[in-house]
Amino acid sequence: MTTDPHPAPADTPDLSVVVPADAGPEALRASAASVLEQTLRHTEAVLVDPGRDSATTRAAAALAERHPGRVRHVTAARGADLRDTGADHARGTWVTFLGPGERLQKDAGRNLLAAALRTGADLVAGTWTRLPAPGEKLPRGAEQAEPAWQRPLHARTRTVGSLTDAPGLVVHDSLVTGCCVRRSLLGPDARPPVRHEEAPPVGDLLFGVRAALAARTVTLIPNIITTHRAAPDPAADAPARIAAAARAARLLARHGHPGLAAARERALLTDHVLPCAAALLRMDRDARARTAERVAPLLAPHLSADALAPLDPVARACLRLLADGDADGARDAAYALANPGTVVSPLTEHAGRVHWRPGGGTADPAADPLDVTELGLQYRPFSQLDLLNTVTRATRVQGRLLLVGRLVLPAHALPDRPEVTATLVLTCRDQPGRRLVLPADDIRYAKDALVWRACADLTRLLGARGVGDRVWDPALTVTAGGETLTTPLFAEPETVRPAGALRARPRLGRLTGDTWQPYVTAHHRLAVCLLGRRRPARLAEKVLHYATHFRPARALRRRLAAVAARRRRLAGQAVKARVYRTLLLRLPVRKGQVVYEAHMGKQYGDSPRAIHEEATRRGLPLRPVWSYADGPDGFPGDARLVRRWSWPYLWALARAQYWVDNQGFPHALDKPRHTTYLQTWHGSAYKRMGFDEARVKTQNDPQRRRLQRAVDRFDHFLIRAPHDADTLGRAYRLDPDKLLPTGYPRNDRLVAAREQHAPRPPLAAALGIPDDREVVLYAPTFRGGPGHKDAELPLDVRRFAEEFGSTHVLLVRSHYMERAALPATEPGTVHDVSGHHDVSELLQLADVLVTDYSSIMFDYALLDRPLIHFAPDLDAYTADRGSYFDLRERAGGPVVDTQDELHEVLARLDEADPHWQAARARFAEEFGAYDTGGAAAAVVDTLFAAHTPRRRPRPCPATRRRPAERTGT
DSSP: OOOOSSOOOTTSOSEEEEEEOOSOHHHHHHHHHHHHTOSSSSEEEEEEEOSOOHHHHHHHHHHHHHSTTTEEEEEOOTTOOHHHHHHHHOOSSEEEEOOTTOEEOTTHHHHHHHHHHHHOOSEEEEEEEEOOOTTOOOOTTOOSBOOTTHHHHTSSOEEESSGGGSTHHHHSSGGGSSEEEEGGGGSTTOSSOOOOOOOTTHHHHHHHHHHHHHOSOEEEEEEEEEEEEOOOOHHHHHHHHHHHHHHHHHHHHHTTOHHHHHHHHHHHIIIIIHHHHHHGGGSOHHHHHHHHHHHHHHHGGGOOHHHHTTSOHHHHHHHHHHHTTOHHHHHHHHHHHHSTTEEOSOOEEETTEEESSTTOOOSSGGGOTTBOGGGOGGGSOGGGOEEOEEEEEEEEETTEEEEEEEEEOOTTTSTTOOOEEEEEEEEESSOTTOEEEEEOSEEEEETTEEEEEEEEOHHHHOOOOSSSOOEEEEEEEEEETTEEEEEEOBOOHHHHGGGOOEEOOOTTOTTSOOEEEEEEOTTSBEEEEEEOOSHHHHHHHHHHHHHHHSHHHHHHHHHHHHHHHHHHHHTSHHHHHHHHHHTGGGSOOOTTEEEEESGGGTOSOHHHHHHHHHHHHHTOSOEEEEEESSOSTTSOTTSEEEETTSHHHHHHHHHOSEEEESSOSOTTSOOOTTOEEEEOOSOOOSBOOGGGSHHHHTSOHHHHHHHHHHHHTOSEEEOSSHHHIIIIIHHTTOOGGGEETTOOGGGHHHHHHHHHTOOOOTHHHHHTOOTTSEEEEEOOOOOSOSSOEEEOOSSOHHHHHHHHTTTEEEEEOOOTTEEEOOOOOSTTSEEEOTTOSOHHHHHHHOSEEEESSOTHHHHHGGGTOOEEEEOTTHHHHHHHHOBSSOHHHHOSSOEESSHHHHHHHHHTHHHHGGGGHHHHHHHHHHHOTTOSSOHHHHHHHHHTGGGSOOOOOOOOGGGSOOHHHHTTO
16 A cells, blocks of 8 residues: 555544535435435535525535534635635545535445545546536436546556546546545645636636646546536637636646647547537527637637547538638538438538538538538438428418428539429428328429428318327428439527417317427427317316326336346246256257357358359258348248347257357357257457457356367367467367367358369449449458447558549448448449348459458469458457467468558559469468368268268368369479
């Protein structure tokens, strides 16, 4: 334990908690109660009363009288800062500050003090949560939010002596709460001075930066310290927050941290200004104009090219428009940020660049905040655009709802201005199949837009029952030039308010409702709702509310909720696995039944597909069953299909004579005694696998035993070279007798394509790839943890398309456990083939493979075509996961670290590739020695011998000579 360099007297409290009494008596009592309930008993609360509210003053005095020695009531001088006043009266060795209404977690004081005593730091910081802002969506079941940047900062306990080791402490508003400082740090001798004279929120935001600069060391802990921080008001606080962030940046630069100062400037835009722009969506026109007028002069100095460069193009445009004082334009841009892909501006093209509005463009397009070329919207046809459709007028005319709107029209969308028609479509929110379609009264071209008008007689035409169909969402469907586009209606409350209410005649009578009320949803879209405004409907609503909320009804709801929860548990995997082990494993075998699975049911492909198709071609008397995870599309029609982890899936596994998969059936499911399990596996090993993984080595003994039990189920394990026996066989502790040296059945078609020089497969025509284009397949490996994740591709796809789009076609194949969102590019230059079931077909189509260290490189080498390793993170990845060999030394193609190097290699591939042919041949021989083209036949002969007619045995491919040996080369 580190010795405290500032010992305190024995009667000094360990921790003083400064609580401002300016949020009302209830908030004060909640904050004080959280201090009194601390498990760190030697804690005092200093209630700082500004003296503005007599009820709060009485509450503070009562708390101090009720808890003498633990609660002290301090009255601040007029105009004095509450935080400084509390610090002056704090007696504890450590001091922490709560904001209005904030509360300490029960063990917060103990966690802070333990870390401080253990490390001797001057400042200890934990995490905090805040209440949601208006319109903010939280995860299901969550009542408070945590800043997105906070969790990585506090991922583990650590002590830093330099702020550059934990930049998030001062780049973001991390230290506004949830931290404690040594009281001596608040004295006049601290450098820089931590005390301040600024009014909140400027002073509160600067306090944390000053404290971090003054502290010799800072300890970060992962524990939640403070909760119930007030929801931010981005619009009201924006000017003060911009000023505070600017002063914090200057403070950091003055104390020798120019990099942190620049990062603070960038964070100002994302943390404070963009939320302010988003708040414009909730304001009326006058409030928007006032906010933009206040923020614009403060924002302009912060929009440097360096600060804007990392941002999304729409975010850059939003900030520029706000700095220009264009409140409506900034609001539209904020809507586009909340609804990615939406076009909210006319978008004009100039000198090959696309700009947000007419007149855009600078001498340096890259420095123009209104340049949105990289969004690729210019490549999308009219029917694939998501256009902002604004309701400019909503009113009631002779009992009907009259709507007038403006659909923004980019310059490239309908350049020839063909004839255009429109219909208004109202869709029932709870029953999307129910729709009311009405022709628009008028639609015509205007400058940069389509202006339309529609009148809906909701009373007569909208035949709602009144139960289960009370909310309807209008949209406009536009047809022009043979293309059709449907857009929701963006609206503002002040525009919809004049429409008032319209009479309703629900089919079940007026007791269910009597009024159609147009309103604006939380997502700023127009909707109409059936309400009960007259006495019969209001009385029926009260009766229904009483019937569903009095004591027996509440008890019934609790009982139904318990039944539903039990049903969910019974349908869970734990219960299914228990039933499988205790009952289903006793079922008799069904002769000839084979359960196939590829990549945990996500695909119909790989070696299980090749084995299935070989057995089907021979007409063997088998009963094939394929499992699927997400949907049965693309799976074979000549097999029984079962959803993974469903009861039919478990039934099929329990009765199967054979299991065939390439990754592993669920570990919780034991193999029946009568079943033969063939594990084809899905690739040779470059990274450490199985019991060689550092992650597995650090697991506890029960976890390792579960892995061993799962592996022990294998009866056969396919390998494609001695390398697999030395790596996978040893890493999974497999009996050598279980290893089948047949090669991978999925690679038979690759060997055939190499030997026969087959033409391009039909997939090229299906994708519309011209014969004169080189096909480049980009297939990176999986970098995340279990489950689907959004992948951030190392390759800049848009830049690749711009430089090689005229000569090459790029196919992007993300890993089956990831999703990759590709940017819009010129049509025909980039294709996302991640959803294609069988990667072997893609390998046959590719003229060049670009990968990193994915095992796909071992398969593609069999084709003897150019192979490029683009691996910017190769060293970091191998340091983290470990590897079985040095890729740079034994690769079958160039290994490049940057995209510039990749482009250079591709540009001169014809002259460079001959130098790699010998290395590629060695690579293929070393890692695919058994892949000679007959793997599927050999596996079928071995596995399904009891179902195969007797004939001359086929020699094992491992004993065959490769084609080069047969020709004597």
